[in-house]
Amino acid sequence: xxxxxxxxxxxxxxYLWLNVSIFSHPFxxxxxxxxxxxxxxxxxxxxSVTYVAEEEGEIVGFISFVRKGFIGGIFVAQKQxxxxxxxxxxxxxxxxxxxxxxxxxVKNKAALAFYKQQDFVPVMVYAGDETGEDSxxxxxxx
Numbered sequence: 047x048x049x050x051x052x053x054x055x056x057x058x059x060x061y062l063w064l065n066v067s068i069f070s071h072p073f074x075x076x077x078x079x080x081x082x083x084x085x086x087x088x089x090x091x092x093x094s095v096t097y098v099a100e101e102e103g104e105i106v107g108f109i110s111f112v113r114k115g116f117i118g119g120i121f122v123a124q125k126q127x128x129x130x131x132x133x134x135x136x137x138x139x140x141x142x143x144x145x146x147x148x149x150x151x152v153k154n155k156a157a158l159a160f161y162k163q164q165d166f167v168p169v170m171v172y173a174g175d176e177t178g179e180d181s182x183x184x185x186x187x188x
Contacts, residue, residue, distance in 0.1 A: 048138055050097040051108060059108055060087040066121040073153045074177050078095065094118055097138060099131045108134040117148040136164050146186040151179050158182070 060083055067079040094110040099122070107122035115141060122131045132140065139146055150157045152171065166184040174180050 047100050048097055048134060049100065051091075051098045053092075055098070055105065056087045056091050058105055059098070060093055061103060062076040062108065062123060063119070063121050067086065068122065069124050070154060070157065071151065073151075074179060078177060085127060090118065098121065099135055101126075107131040109139060111139070114146050115147060117146060119148075131157060132160060133164070144188045148184055149181045150184060151177075151181050156181070 063086055064079055064083050068076045071079070090112075091110070094112050096107045096108055096110040099107040105123075106126040107120070109120045110118040112118035120132050120135055122135075136146075147169075148161070148166070148168070150161060152158075161184050164186065166186045168182040169185045170183045171180055172183065
């Protein structure tokens, strides 16, 4: 089931975000993500529109929109990856918006492959942020 996140789920979503971020970005030190967990919980999640994927009462993934049509991130629990949850979350986003954009690290090959499979195309590459890692801006149009 996919539903709008509840305001009381910030800590649970942050924990999922942290674990998936560390796992999915082995080219970035875990401390980078750990230092940002508080900001994710108290700033990012509170200002984003977030939908969660839930199975048997457990949150197994989420998608957040930081602004209209811009995906701040899709995060699926490690043990749930490859089961179609990310695809379901993106299907919701594609119903909501005619155009979607997101950023993904160039070195995150699994995410790049997933987004390309979902018909996203890179529209630009930009120099690394605080991590020093380059990113692609990707776009999907209906």
